[in-house]
Amino acid sequence: MSTIQRDGFGSRFGVLVAVAGSAVGLGNLWRFPYMVGNNGGAAFIILYLAFVIVLCLPIMFSEFIIGRRTQSNAFGAIKKLAPRSGWLTIGVISVVASVAIMSFYSVVGGWTLDYIIKSFSPSFLTSDSSSLAGQFSGYTSSSVMPVVTHLLFLAISALIVVAGVKNGIERYSKILMPVLFFLVLLLAIRSLTLDGAGAGVEFLFKPDFSKITGKTALAALGQAFFSLSLGMGCIITYGSYVNKKENLFKISFISAFADTGFAILAGLAVVPAVFAFGISPSEGPSLVFITLPQVFAQLPFGQIISIAFFFILLIAALTSAISLLEVIVAFCTEELKWSRKGAVIATFLLIGFFGSLSSLSQGILADVKVFGKTFFDFFDYTSSNIMLPVGGLLVVLFVGWKMKVSDVYDELTSGATISLKGWIFKSILFIIKYVAPIAILIVLINSLL
Secondary structure: OOOOOOOOOOOHHHHHHHHHHHHOOHHHHHHHHHHHHHOOOHHHHHHHHHHHHHHHHHHHHHHHHHHHHHOOOHHHHHHHHOOOOHHHHHHHHHHHHHHHHHHHHHHHHHHHHHHHHHHOOOOOOOOOHHHHHHHHHHHHOOOOHHHHHHHHHHHHHHHHHHOOHHHHHHHHHHHHHHHHHHHHHHHHHHHHOOOOHHHHHHHHHOOOHHHOOHHHHHHHHHHHHHHHOOOOOHHHHHHOOOOOOOOHHHHHHHHHHHHHHHHHHHHHHHHHHHHHOOOOOOOHHHHHHHHHHHHHOOOOOHHHHHHHHHHHHHHHHHHHHHHHHHHHHHHHHHOOOOOHHHHHHHHHHHHHHHHHHHHOOOOOOOOOOEOOEOHHHHHHHHHHHHHHHHHHHHHHHHHHHHOOHHHHHHHHOOOOOOOOOHHHHHHHHHHHHHHHHHHHHHHHHHHHO
16 A cells, blocks of 8 residues: 555545536536537437446446555556556556546636626627627637636636645535536526427437437447546546445445436526527537527526526536546656645646647637647547547456456445345446447447448
């Protein structure tokens, strides 16, 4: 065991809100609505839910098992269980994926900061879509403000992480997550009461399976991984801070249920409102920042709703950002033996640089491409559609085929203190060993055909 005095969560509620906070973020409020809009609505949601149940839960079990068994960061955990082996790739992917995701995620977090400020201006909200598009493109193509807001958002996240697990991540998650749920619930209720909202509800819940393709399946899988923070080391890292007495089985189910429920709630908050005002749900990443202000402009107390919504986005972004930063910081403190403050500063500088490149992708660096993609799109695509599924695949293969079955059982039952029927454990192990790897491979291969 490491000689470093490790921080940890102080309560079961703290574990739940921190893990839920990692999962519930921009992936739900910003990414989920436009992914649903771009991929056929209800059919995409059904695929997404199927992946969560069949693939993501077993992977979440596996990541929690690895983290708590070793009490180490994502890289150090594999190093303890399989030293000097190719399995260390899991740890490498976790750290690299966290850097890649934060390199575009913090940019969107910066957009939310800018739009909170914009919402206070009476002239911001308008039903003129071209005006809103002009505001958004003018801001994102600027050579200064996107970088400034990206760095400001990153600095806020870093200040939370530098305080540690119990006094930073857990403390703020306990405050931010209940506030986030309450505000989104209010917005969903308001959205559902609009005239014409029924068409949006039908779009969300009446499937058209003819719209499903290999790319749709990959998009649903990538969204499920992105939303639940799988394959990026967050769950392994958070799992390493979980007390040995806690029920990993229960924590995983509650976290997955909370995230999935929140994703559907976010869809109900956004999509019915979009349909109520005759706007296309397939607007893409700009849906939240161009389309929704147009909706808010036509609602009573629209300015207040706009301020509240973008504040919600900021909270959602922060809860996930701190979990991603912790993956990198834990690696630096435990493997490189840096102080927490030094690790946070180094992480800030690294992501600050790559994020700045992403933030300029719609401006002066728009013509600079990496494999045909802008920096923003490159970090988004490679992390969500490649690194996370591959990382998740390696995790289930590792737990299913490399770890001792007795160790897996010991963690799932918290040292045999929690009752788990034999057939349930065998079913979980079967899914981890066979179903999850095969399903992920099929989706990945099908997406390339």
